[in-house]
Amino acid sequence: MSSPVFDDVIGQPDAVEVLELAVAASHGDADVPTSAMTHAWLFTGPPGSGRSVAARAFAAALECPDRGCGHCSHCRTVLHGTHADLKAVVPEGLTISVKEMRAVVQQAARRPATGRWQIVLIEDADRLTEGASNALLKAVEEPPPHTVFLLCAPSTHPDDVSVTIRSRCRVLALRTPAAEAIADVLVRRDGIDSEQADWAAAVSGGHVGRARRLARDEQARDERARILALPGSLRSMSAVFAEAEELIGLAKGTAKTVSEKRDAAELEELKTALGAGGTGKGAVGAARGTAGVVKELERRQKSRATRTERDVLDRALIDLSGFYRDVIAVAFGAEVPLTNPDLADEVAVAASRFGAVGALRRLDAVLACREAIELNVKPLIAVEAMMMTLYRG
Structure with missing residues (x-):
């Protein structure tokens, strides 16, 4: 029976066992080797496997006197991201900067204030810039005695995590639940x-x-239905460009909806903190030189909106790749579960139209589009090129 704090780590019994042994080792249990615990961990696994959930649960269990009870102040504050000895880096933009990482490394050198460990949790460690990776490497190479680093990334591939950082971490691979x-x-x-x-x-x-x-969320169901209707709607050249624009518009619209309220509130709070609206003698002087601070916030907000837009677009491309995977499976007569079992009829029609080879070419186009956007190709151009292949095969 695992500790309650690991209840939300879904479908990962082997990983939970490793983490609970590490927690036991950190408490000095005589029947557990000290090597079960280490100062740096790398949680890998496909999107949705629960990398950050597992890392947070592990952090809570390490801080908890009862090894992850789920109720104490340590467990609750770690899981909510408010624990004094937890520094969680959750990138909102496209990258994690060297400036941000240096600040994290400085905090990691402190002694724990209320808990047993000073814990640094880096979600999406694959977004570290080269400079940020180098700053983190120095801390991981010579860690303070009471500090634990928890990194989350899709894989151990050098494109996701540098080889030097990976070599200093214990890798915990999660699987698709x-x-x-x-x-x-x-x-x-x-x-x-x-x-x-x-x-x-x-x-x-x-x-x-x-x-x-x-x-x-009904809107999420509607968006999925719209995306998966794409293969059957590409019946002409005009449809190619219309559908490409609609897909980009969907991504931009979602990003705008997510960002609008939050951005306005952040900007208002910052301006108030900088003395906006003040009437005292020092108000004018205090307001001087604040333009740069406001501009920096706006830059970060723009980066966050770009990331949201790309995430929405990437989710759509993943849905499309799942559809063409199903078409290939049906065309070959493979007895495997469909990714989209509710679209079995549409998948069968597509398999009869262009077969396994045609589906493979279209799947390659979807994956190429994802890679192009990752390499900063203008999204509309990348999506139009993909749509052309989906139409013509």
């Missing part, structure tokens, strides 16, 4: 109807967060 495990947690924890939970888990591609959103 089974649909049954995802459905169970949607029913048990989120109170979702079992039929809706089963459907959302089946079409989520093993992504827990995606399954929860599909189960609870």
Whole structure:
């Protein structure tokens, strides 16, 4: 029976066992080798596997006197990101800068204030710039005695995490959770109807967060339906460009909706903190030189909006790649579960239209589009090129 704090780490029994042994070693249990615990961990796994969830649960268990009870102040504050000895780096923009990482490394050198460890949790460590990676490497090479580094990244590939940092971490590989495990947690924890939970888990591609959103958000279900209707709607050249613009518009619209309220509130708070609206003698002087601070906030907000837009677009491309994967499976007669079981009829029609070879060419185009956007090709150009291949094969 695992500690309660690990209850939300779905479908990862082997990983939880390793983490609980590490927690036991950190408490000095005589029957657990001290080597079970180390100062740096790298959580890897596909999107939705729960890398950051597992890392936070581990951090809570390390700080908790009862090894992860889930109720104490240490567990609650770590899981909510407010613990005094936890520094969580959650990149909102496209990268994690060297300036940000140097500040984190400085904090990591301090002794714990209230807990047993000073913990640095870096979500999306694959977004570290080269300079940020070098700054982190120095701290990981010579860690303070009471500091633990928890990094999360898709894989150990050098494109995700530098070889030098990876070599100094213990790698914990997470796997895609089974649909049954995802459905169970949607029913048990989120109170979702079992039929809706089963459907959302089946079409989520093993992504827990995606399954929860599909189960609870009608807009998310509508967006998925629009994306997966694309292969059947590309019947002319005009449709190619129209659908490309619609897809980019969807991504921009979602990013704008997410950013608008938050950006306005942040800007207002910053201006108030800088003395905006003040009437005293020092108000004018205090307001001088604040333009640079406001400009920096606006730059970060723009970067965050760009990342949101790309994330929405990438989610759409993942849905499309799942559709063409299903077409290939059906064309070959493979007896494997479909990624989109609710679209079995549409998949069968597509398989009869262009077969396995045609589906493979289209899948390659979708993956090439993802890579092009990652390399900063203008999204509209990358999507138009993809749509052309989806249309012509």
